[in-house]
Amino acid sequence: xxxxxxxxxxxxxxxxxxxxxxxxxxxxxxxxxxxxxxxxxxxxxxxxxxxxxxxxxxxxxxxxxxxxxxxxxxxxxxxxxxxxxxxxxxxxxxxxxxxxxxxxxxxxxxxxxxxxxxxxxxxxxxxxxxxxxxxxxxxxxxxxxxxxxxxxxxxxxxxxxxxxxxxxxxxxxxxxxxxxxxxxxxxxxxxxxxxxxxxxxxxxxxxxxxxxxxxxxxxxxxxxxxxxxxxxxxxxxxxxxxxxxxxxxxxxxxxxxxxxxxxxxxxxxxxxxxxxxxxxxxxxxxxxxxxxxxxxxxxxxxxxxxxxxxxxxxxxxxxxxxxxxxxxxxxxxxxxxxxxxxxxxxxxxxxxxxxxxxxxxxxxxxxxxxxxxxxxxxxxxxxxxxxxxxxxxxxxxxx
Numbered sequence: 001x002x003x004x005x006x007x008x009x010x011x012x013x014x015x016x017x018x019x020x021x022x023x024x025x026x027x028x029x030x031x032x033x034x035x036x037x038x039x040x041x042x043x044x045x046x047x048x049x050x051x052x053x054x055x056x057x058x059x060x061x062x063x064x065x066x067x068x069x070x071x072x073x074x075x076x077x078x079x080x081x082x083x084x085x086x087x088x089x090x091x092x093x094x095x096x097x098x099x100x101x102x103x104x105x106x107x108x109x110x111x112x113x114x115x116x117x118x119x120x121x122x123x124x125x126x127x128x129x130x131x132x133x134x135x136x137x138x139x140x141x142x143x144x145x146x147x148x149x150x151x152x153x154x155x156x157x158x159x160x161x162x163x164x165x166x167x168x169x170x171x172x173x174x175x176x177x178x179x180x181x182x183x184x185x186x187x188x189x190x191x192x193x194x195x196x197x198x199x200x201x202x203x204x205x206x207x208x209x210x211x212x213x214x215x216x217x218x219x220x221x222x223x224x225x226x227x228x229x230x231x232x233x234x235x236x237x238x239x240x241x242x243x244x245x246x247x248x249x250x251x252x253x254x255x256x257x258x259x260x261x262x263x264x265x266x267x268x269x270x271x272x273x274x275x276x277x278x279x280x281x282x283x284x285x286x287x288x289x290x291x292x293x294x295x296x297x298x299x300x301x302x303x304x305x306x307x308x309x310x311x312x313x314x315x316x317x318x319x320x321x322x323x324x325x326x327x328x329x330x331x332x333x334x335x336x337x338x339x340x341x342x343x344x345x346x347x348x349x350x351x352x353x354x355x356x357x358x359x360x361x362x363x364x365x366x367x368x369x370x371x372x373x374x375x376x377x378x379x380x381x382x383x384x385x386x387x388x389x390x391x392x393x394x395x396x397x398x399x
Contacts, residue, residue, distance in 0.1 A: 009039040010370050013089045015080070016044065017068045017100045021051035022202065023283035024095060024119045025359075027169050029056065034359040035366075043087055045080065070310050071101040080106035090370035091139075095119050101129070103135040113139040113369045120280045121148045121301040123155030140367040142362070144281045147304030165365055168305070169281050170358030173350050178291035179263030184229060188254045194225040195332040198269030198293075200262060200284040201276075202232030208298060209273035213243045213253070213302055214321035215275070219328050220252045226332055227252055229240050229260040229269070258370035271331050271338050274298065282306050285313075286353045289345030294338040296327045306353070312345035 014028060031054075032042050046052045056063045064083060079102060084092065092114045094103040100116050100232045105345035107114040116138045124130050134141065134156065141164045143149040149164045164384055201207045202243060205271055212228075219226050230240070230253070237255065244250050259265050266272065272288035279301040286306055288295050295313035297303045307313040314327040331338040 004085055007155045007164060010035075010367060011041045011043075011088050012366060012370075013043045013045060013080075013084060013087070013092045013103075015092065015094045016046040016050075016052055017102075018052065019047055019050045021055070021214060023281060025055075026283065028052070030170075030172075031356060031359060031362055032056075032062075034355070035046065038359075038363065041087070041204075042063045042091070042130065042361075043083070043134075044082065052260060066230035068098070069104065071098050071367070072105065073186060074100065076102055077106045081109045083194060084110040084112055090117060091209075091366050093117060093366065096132070097124070097133075100130070100133050101154055104133050108137060109329070111246045113372060115142060115366065115369050117142040117144070118152065119144055121145065121151050121278065123151055126156060126158075130156065131158060132352060138163075139372065139397070140165060140365060142365060144169060145305050147302045147305065154204045159258065165361075167358060168363070169283055169286060170262055170355040171286055171290050171349065172355045173290050173346070174309070176263045176266065176287065176348070176349075177292070179261075179267045179291065180348075182254075182316055183263035183268040184265060184268035188227070188229060188256075189210050190227045190229075191225075194227050195223065196269050197226065197328065197332075198266065198272050198288070199228065199230040199232070199274070200265070200272065200287070201232050201257070201274070203230070203232050203236040203240060206277055208277050209236050209240060210243075211277075211319050211321050212273060212275045213240065213247075213249075215324035215328060216253055218250060218321060219326035219332070220249060222325075222329060223332055226328070226374050227254070228273075229254050229256050229265075231256045231265055232263070233258050242288060261312050262287060262315055264289060270335075270343070271296065271313075273328060274303070275316075275324055276300055279303055286349060289313075289342075290303070290349040291347045292342040294331055296324065296347065308344070312341050312393075329379070380381050 010202040028180050035042050042060055045064045045066050047068060053065050057374050081291055089112055094100045094105045095117050104114045118141060121231050143164050146166055153161055161363055169363060203209060216228050244253050266288050271293050274285050274297040282303045285295045289312055295307050297307050297315055298318040299315040300318050307315060316323040316327050
């Protein structure tokens, strides 16, 4: 365990305002569980009835359901500030701008540091509030990729580059390496001589579903034995169903719905396709590589940091059905190539994207921030020094 000024384990609070379940929630759950194993006390405050709350509620009292109002909701801020004091929280970790404003204000009032973990490759608006919260309130920023860090610095040149630390998401390679091949082919009546392509993700516009379906129509015209199974739910489910019906692709593409056993699903496919229009991190690509599968993906956001073009998979321009179809054809036509790519991807995950590496980096950053709260000779829980003008701003925002 890294050395720190705390003299023992940390008390960490994570805030999560998401209602749905996604890669960010998967990663958060992994971090929470690993930090507990390492002896730290972890509290998660999330929306009541959210996917995260329902999955983690058995961990009570470590999970605290909250009602999240506006970005500067005094009721929620007060509850979080009291929670910080009651549980002697050393450091707070947030992800979204909403969480930063709520959690950052509560942390400031309680006198503890707050860390921002950026999960999306989106620019931030150059506003006074963002300059205040990102530039002054946040102790540091964890970016999930160099693409995200670069986007932050371009949109916020006033943000100190040294304050942004890149930590790639990680997976447990053994969980995928030793996964049991499920009954995917049997469930959808796909023969052993047919090529099975997988998609894992939310069924929404971000994931490039329209591009994927158009590419699948092109692929099927060239390869009648090509099949696609989509794992996930989302607001485009009806669009997908209608597209398959209108283009007579019902016997070539199937909706699997929400899949719990992702390692087993990935073991059952020949390769993964991730045609995103933009990405947070591309977690599904890392998981597929861990399962030894090649990946066809869009050249956007952090994906080129994950997938090495022509080594662990193939990268294509976003929103280009023809180029996506060509890449899919290449892997359908060359089983040996996709197998070699899959092996290279598994090695990369072992060396670069392991869960233990991610946890170690996150733990070290959290402990550094927590330690800064208790300087030598200082009082534990001493309030953070802050400009009077900013305190006045918070007063007006709150009241």
